[in-house]
Amino acid sequence: MQITSIGHAGFHIQTAAGSILCDPWVNPAYFASWVPFPDNSDLDWKALGDCDYLYVSHLHRDHYDEQNLLENVNKDATVLLPDYPVPDLRRELERLGFTKFVETQDSTKHTVSGPKGDLDIMIIALRAPADGPIGDSGLVVDDGETVCFNMNDARPIDLDVIADEFGRVDVHLLQYSGAIWYPMVYDIPRKSKANFAMQKRQRGMDRARSYIEQVGATWVVPSAGPPMFLDDDLFGLNDFNTGSDADKASIFPDQAEFLEQMRTHGTDDGVKHRGLMMVSGSAADFAGDELREIVHPYPPETVFGENKKAYLEAMKEKFAPVIAAQKATWASPDGPSLLEPLREKFEPIMKQSDLICDGIGYPVGLVVGEETYVLDFPKRTVRMREDGDGKYRYGFRIAPELVRTVLRDDEPDWVNTIFLSTRFSTWRIGGYNEYLYTFFKCLTDERIAYADGWFSEAHDDSASIELDGWEIQRRCPHLKADLSKFGVIEGEKLTCNLHGWQWDLASGRCLTSKGHELRAQRAEP
Structure with missing residues (x-):
């Protein structure tokens, strides 16, 4: 098996039975905020796109690159389709011209047969509303x-099925770096923001190391890493590898740092478990768990460490015209009031989602230019700010051109457009509101019906475990991760490392968001 990194979470997997192109992202995404790091724009995308199979893990724009798929990927390729509850991914790929699909079943081993031979595959599909844009x-x-597990930035809650079906994993490709807007966009003091960012940065790497230990692969390739932020307004979000406090306060560590973390924490023992550096264009040949050869397009150290800032500066200059061209496609910031378009977009969704709207529980402010619109979730209406409103518990400040663009394009997911761009600011009083961000990624009838139904289902939390002197429910109240694998207790505080949510064990109260209480008590001696 030959595995070639094509940038970010993208890989080209060549086997005797055919080639699989995975998550081929090259064009700047999220309002031109994210660019693949290291640069992959000079790869031969026509050759890479002449594949037998295509796998797009989900619809986030750093995995689903519509322009690249349309222009460079063979439409005769067979799509390996995850088992999602809402068929948006299939519809989007059909719209681009793909016609051949293998519809997999979640966490089920399949044999796919082609003219070159047979391959055994499994797609582990995550289907909670918090997983990507519904998946x-x-x-x-x-x-x-050779057995390869391309986990990209998925967060499976049960990995035993892989060992049950495949026996082992030789090569593990996984995310370790941040892919969120928190805490950079929040209106909080600089020192607090830096502390939260350092915690977020380390938590992401801790979670990745937990997955490494669970999967137990011989080779680990850090992937789905940090993007490059090359626009002037966002350039400071990069980790420049200078060792400064500003770097430590970036949630975007790179491959070199994570490989060092693996060595420091013993996840890379140099014998049974080994980290492997790959950059865009690196090709590694495996035979079982043996690495026969790896070829890099350039010495990887030229883009990391003390060379990284100069590399990013050069990329900033290279991509300036590309980013400018994307900005030229945005809607004009000027125009009539957005009240009616916002009502038409949001109110029908509000009226279909009682559980989510009640879970949000309060009006949310949306500041667009000089106007403040109110998403009044308790009343299921959108209105202008009123004199008696006071301070909203949650609010967003978004440039008019961004809001007008997503409304013009009838975007079903503001998380996958505005929020991941980090081109906005926000504030909140109290904890994170999961229902609110679920609402913003479910702006279609199908999505909101599924999400509302998912939250309304009763989940079994009757099983218990003992962990560091506490008897607690086995499944995390957030997204049902196995706390025997992801739970970490410090004093009387439990952290689930899958998403970083926390609980006070003495009371069972969730410290991250309202609701989601945990069943916990001191274990009997």
């Missing part, structure tokens, strides 16, 4: 010699 996934490929 995220990871792909297992077995060519009869």
Whole structure:
């Protein structure tokens, strides 16, 4: 099996039974905020796109690159389709011209047959509303010699199925770096923001190391890493590897740092478990768990460490015209009031989502230019700010051109457009509101019906475990992760490392968001 990194979470997997192109992202995403790091724009995308199979893990724009798929990927390729509750991914790929699909079943081993032979695959599909835009996934490929688990940025809650079906994993490709807007966009003091960012940065790497230990692969390739932020307004979000406090306060560590973390924490023992550096264009040949050869397009150290800032400066100059061209496609910031377009977009969704609107529980402010609109979730209406409103518990400040663009384009997901761009600011009083961000990613009838139904289902929390002197429910109240694997207790505080949510064990109260209480008590001696 030959595995070639094509940038970010993207890989080209060549086997005797055919080639699989995974998550081929190259064009700047999220309002031109994210660019693949290291640069992959000079790869031969026509050759990469002449593949037998296509796997797009989910619809986030750093995985689903519409322009690249349309222009460069063979439409005769067979799509390996995750088992999602809402068929948006299939519809989007059909719209681009793909016609051949293998509809997989979640966490089920399949044999796909082509003219070149058979491959065993499994797609682990995550289907909670918090997973991507209604779905995220990871792909297992077995060519009869080598087993590769391309986890990209999925967060599976049960990995035992891989060992049950495949016996082992030889190569593990996984995310370790931040992919969120928190805490950079929040209106909080600089020192607090830096502290929260350092915690977020370390938590992401801790979670990745937990996955490494659970999967137990011989080779680990850090992937789905940090993007490059090359626009002037966002350039400071990069980790420049200078060792400064500003770097430590970036949630975007790079591959070199994570490989060092693996060595420091013993996840890379140099024998049974080994980290492997790959940059865009690196090609590694595996036979089982043996790495026969790896070829890099350039020495990887030229883009990391003390060379990284100069590299990013050069990329900033290279991509300036590309980013300018994307900005030229945005809607004009000027125009009539957005009240009616916002009503037409949001109110029908509000009226279909009682559980989510009640979960949000309060009006939310949306400041667009000089106007403040109010998403009044308790009343299921959108209105202008009123004199007696006071301070909103949650609010967003978004440039008019961004809001007008997503309304013009009838975007079903503001998380996958505005929020991941980090081109906004926000504030909140109290904890994170999961229902609110679920609402913003479910702006279609199908999505909101599924999400509202998902939250309304009763989940079994009857099983218990003992952990560091506490008896607690086994499944996390957030997204049902196994706390025997992801739970970490410090004093009387439990952290679930899957998403970083926390609980006070003495009371069971969730410290991250309202609701989501945990069943916990001191274990009997």
